[in-house]
Amino acid sequence: MPESTVPDAPRPINEQNPFAPEPAGPKRVRTRHFQTAKQQGIPITGLTSYDMLTAQIFDQAGIDFLLVGDSAGNNVFGYETTLPVTVDELIPLTRAVARAVTRALVVADMPFGSYETGQTEALHTAVRFMKEAQAHAVKLEGGVRSHKQIKRIVASGIPVMGHIGFTPQSEHGLGGHIIQGRGESADQLIEDALAVQDAGAFAVVLEMVPATVAALVTARLDIPTIGVGAGPDVDGQLMVWTDFAGLTDGRVPRFVQQYANLRSVLTDAVHRFKEDVDSGAYPGPEHSYE
Numbered sequence: 643m644p645e646s647t648v649p650d651a652p653r654p655i656n657e658q659n660p661f662a663p664e665p666a667g668p669k670r671v672r673t674r675h676f677q678t679a680k681q682q683g684i685p686i687t688g689l690t691s692y693d694m695l696t697a698q699i700f701d702q703a704g705i706d707f708l709l710v711g712d713s714a715g716n717n718v719f720g721y722e723t724t725l726p727v728t729v730d731e732l733i734p735l736t737r738a739v740a741r742a743v744t745r746a747l748v749v750a751d752m753p754f755g756s757y758e759t760g761q762t763e764a765l766h767t768a769v770r771f772m773k774e775a776q777a778h779a780v781k782l783e784g785g786v787r788s789h790k791q792i793k794r795i796v797a798s799g800i801p802v803m804g805h806i807g808f809t810p811q812s813e814h815g816l817g818g819h820i821i822q823g824r825g826e827s828a829d830q831l832i833e834d835a836l837a838v839q840d841a842g843a844f845a846v847v848l849e850m851v852p853a854t855v856a857a858l859v860t861a862r863l864d865i866p867t868i869g870v871g872a873g874p875d876v877d878g879q880l881m882v883w884t885d886f887a888g889l890t891d892g893r894v895p896r897f898v899q900q901y902a903n904l905r906s907v908l909t910d911a912v913h914r915f916k917e918d919v920d921s922g923a924y925p926g927p928e929h930s931y932e
């Protein structure tokens with residue numbers, strides 16, 4: 643049959659690569675695909691996103707999940723840390739990202755102060771992200787200390803991604819941006835990872851953890867580990883998009899690979915625009931209506 647006459651039937655999920663983009667149309671990434679990926683050794687990719695345009699680009703490129711991170715506190719709202727950002731500030735960003743994607747799983751980050759007091763508060767926040775922003779899952783920080791909250795949210799049918807190691811919401815308690823899980827504290831990290839898994843999370847972020855310890859945790863867990871500065875022996879990699887694309891001003895952490903230099907591209911473009919307006923070169927006749 644010529645290709646043009648083949649009916650547009652939904653394709654079966656490619657069991658060899660559960661994350662492979664399908665040319666026939668969008669296939670939603672579900673939490674079960676994370677599990678299959680771990681079992682089959684297929685790397686999971688994630689980027690943060692805070693708006694519709696980047697979400698579209700990352701989704702169309704086949705990135706498996708988009709995290710509307712509380713790093714929006716720094717990268718959108720200009721706070722010095724992630725601590726001040728609120729649920730009310732993150733909901734519109736999450737809604738924009740969720741509306742833009744056809745394939746990627748959208749994870750909403752629960753900000754500081756929106757789940758610590760207990761299970762009821764945690765569930766209330768998670769429900770807001772699912773209902774008002776159409777997120778597909780939520781993420782919250784903490785291992786053993788967040789066990790009850792994760793369990794309660796999961797029991798209500800909301801998928802949870804855990805986050806242990808360096809947890810930016812605790813940066814003052816941790817004494818700064820310090821690598822976690824070194825030496826004897828590796829045991830605590832493993833305990834945290836097991837607690838997150840036991841509570842029912844579908845995946846766990848390991849941030850700024852020695853590569854050897856991350857490898858150990860990855861081998862111990864049935865759920866996938868997503869590394870942010872955790873070396874190569876994890877089940878997936880996540881990066882803050884403004885870091886990976888070179889938009890961030892100043893120093894980025896050692897674990898960041900910059901794949902572009904958007905800051906210099908934009909700086910150059912804006913300088914040329916200003917020069918052209920100042921000199922009268924823009925707009926030209928080709929930009930003007932008759």
Ligand code: KIV
Nearest residue numbers: 690711712713870882
């Ligand atoms: O908010 C964020 O961007 C994050 C990642 C760094 C894990 O939590």
